[in-house]
Amino acid sequence: MVIQVRGVVLPERVERTFAIDGDRLRADPVPGADLVVDGGWLLPGLVDAHTHPGTESTDQPFSDEMLRKHLLGHRDAGVLLVRTPGSAARIPDWVDAAEDLPRVRSAGRWLATPGRFFPGFGRDVSEADLVAAAVEEARASSGWCKVIGDWRPDEPAVPLELLTAVVAAVHADGGRVAVHCQTGDGCRNAVLAGADSLEHGMHLDPGLIDRMAAQGTAYVPTLSVFGAGADRRRAEEPSARRDWWLAGWDGMLPNVAAAHEAGVTLLAGTDSFPTGTVASEIGWLLKAGLPAEAALGAASWSARSWLGLPGLVDGGPADLVAYDSDPTLDPSVLSRPARIILRGRVVA
Template identity: 75%
Template sequence: MSVLRVRGVVLPEREERTFWLDGDRLRTGPAPGGDAELVVDGGFPLPGLVDVHTHPGTESVESPFDASVLRKHLLEHREAGVLLVRTPGTVARMPAWVDGDAELPRVRSAGRWLATPGRFFPGAGRDIAEDELPAAAVEEASASSGWCKVIGDWRWDEPAVPLDLLTEAVAAVHAAGGRVAVHCQSAEGARNAVLAGADSLEYGMHLDPGLLDRMAAQGTALVPTLAAFGANADAWYARERSARRGDWITGWEGMLANVCSAYEAGVTVLAGTDSFPCGTVAAEAAWLARAGMPADAALGAASWTARDWLGLPGLTEGAPADLVAYDTDPALDPGALAHPARIILRGRVAH
C-alpha cells in the first residue's frame, strides 16, 4: 500500500517541507517502508480553509432545517477547500452524524440562535425571555461544540440586549467552559458585546473604534462578513435618503475602516461568509485585503489564524491532515485561493 506524501512551500512559514499522511494525521519524520505517492509535489500547501460564520442546512429563515441541504452545503464548502467551519447559530442543533462523516469538513457549532423578544425573525431561533438568557446560553453551548450565539441587537433604532444581562450570560457560558458569539449591528449592541467579554462580534457594524484595544486585550475576535454586506452596498447607496439608509451607510463604511484598525490594534479578524452558495470564503478574504489587511493576514483569517482560534494547529507534526495546495502563492495571487489544485481532508484526497 502506498504511503501518501505532501511536499511544497508551506504557508504561512514559507518553508519547503515534506509530510506523510498517517491516517488523518500529518507526520514529519521518516515515512514507513513501501511505495510512496506524492499527492502534492511542489506548490504551496496551507492549512485547510476556514469559514467561521456560515449557516449550512437551510438557505433562509423561512425554510426548515434539512439534513440533505446540510450535507450539500458542507460539500460545497469542501469543494472550495473549506475544511473547517463554525456555524454560529442555526434553526436546529447540528446533527450528531456530521462529526462522523469523513467526507465532510470539521464543524464547530453553536446550537440555535438565542433571541430575546423582538430581536430576531420569530421562530427562526430559540425564542426566550430576557431572564432566561444566561441559562439558555449555557444549554446551547453545552449541547453544541461549546459555542452559543446571542442575538445582541436587531432593529437599528431599538435597544440592544441590556449590558448586565449579556454580561451575566457570557460569564455563565465561560464558567461552563464555553464561548459566546454575539450578533451586533448597532453601536449599543457592539459596545455591550465588547464590554460583556464576548468571544466574537459577528458583523460589528457601528463598532466604536475606541473599543478595539479592549477587544485585543480580552481576546474578542471580529467577524465582519464584509462580502455579505458588500453585495448589498450599491443598492443601499441607490436608495432615497432616509435615516435608515444613512445609518446603514455609516455602519458599512465604519466596518471597512475598522477591519484595518482592528488588525493594527491586535484584534483577531476572521473570515466568515454568512451567505449562499457555500464555499465562498475566498471572496471574504479578498474583502479583508481590500479593507486594508496585509495579504498574508487576510489569507490567514481564512486559514491558519482561524484554525488556531478554533483550537486546531496548522501544518505541523501530529496535526489533522487537512490541507489545500495551490500552484501559485495565494497571498501573492489572491485569485488562486478559490481554485485549489489539491484538497486533502482527514488524510484522504478529496480533490
C-alpha cells in the same frame, strides 16, 4: 495506504514533506509512498468562521439534506473547517462522523430575546431565561452559544448587565459566547460584556477596539455580505434606515484595518450563500488594508488556531489545500485549488 505531500508550507514559507497516516500528518517521509502533491504551496485547510449551513431563508426549514449540500460546497472550495455561530437547529451528531465533510464547530441554535430576530427562526427565549439557555446551547454544541445582541436600530440592544451575566455563566461552564451585533449599543454591550467574538460589528465604536484586543474578543466582520448590498443600498430612496445602514458600512473597512493594527484576532466569515465563497471574504479583508498573509491567515492558520486546531505540523490533522502558486501574491488562485486533502483522504 500511506501517501505523501511536498510543497512550500504557509505561513512558514519552508518546503516540507509530510507523510499522511490515517488522518494525521507525519514529518518523517516514508520511502516509496505515493506522492499526491509534489511542489506548489500548501495551506492548512481554509476556514469559514461564520456560515449557517442547513437552510437558506427564514421561511425554509433546516434539513440534513441542505446541510450536507452546503458542507460539500465548502469542502470543494478548500474550506475544511467551518464555524456555524447559530443555526435554526442544532448541528446533528452524524456530521462529526462524516469523513467526507469539513470539521464543524457549532454554537447550537440562535438565542433571540423578544423582538430581536426573525420569529421562530432560532430559539426564542425571554430575557429571564437567556442565561440558562446560553449555557444549555453551549453544552449541546461545540462549546459555543450565539446571542442575538441587537436587531433593528430603533430597538434596544440586549442590556449590558444581562449580556455580562450570559458571558460569565458560559465561561464558568467552559464555553464561549458569540454575539450578533450591528448597532452601536449592541457592539458596545458585547465588548464590555467580554464576548469571545463580535459577529458583524456594524457601527462598532473604534474606541472599543483596544479593549477587544486586550481581552481577546475576536472580530468576524462578514464584509462580503455587506459589500454585496452596498450599491443596492446607495441606490435606494433616502431614508433613516438607509442612511443608518450606509453609515455603518462606511465605517467597517476602517474599523477592520484599525482592529488589525491593534492586534485583534480577525476571522473570515461569509454569512451568505452560495457556500464555499470565503475567498471573496479574503478579498474584502485585503480591500480593508490587511497584509496578504494576515488576510489569508484569517481564513486558514490563524482561524484554525483560534478554534483549537494546529496547522501543518507533525501530528496535526491531515487537512490541507495545495495551490500551484503563492496565494499571498495571487489571491485569485484560491478559487483553483490543485489538491484538497481532508482527514487524510484526497477529495479533489
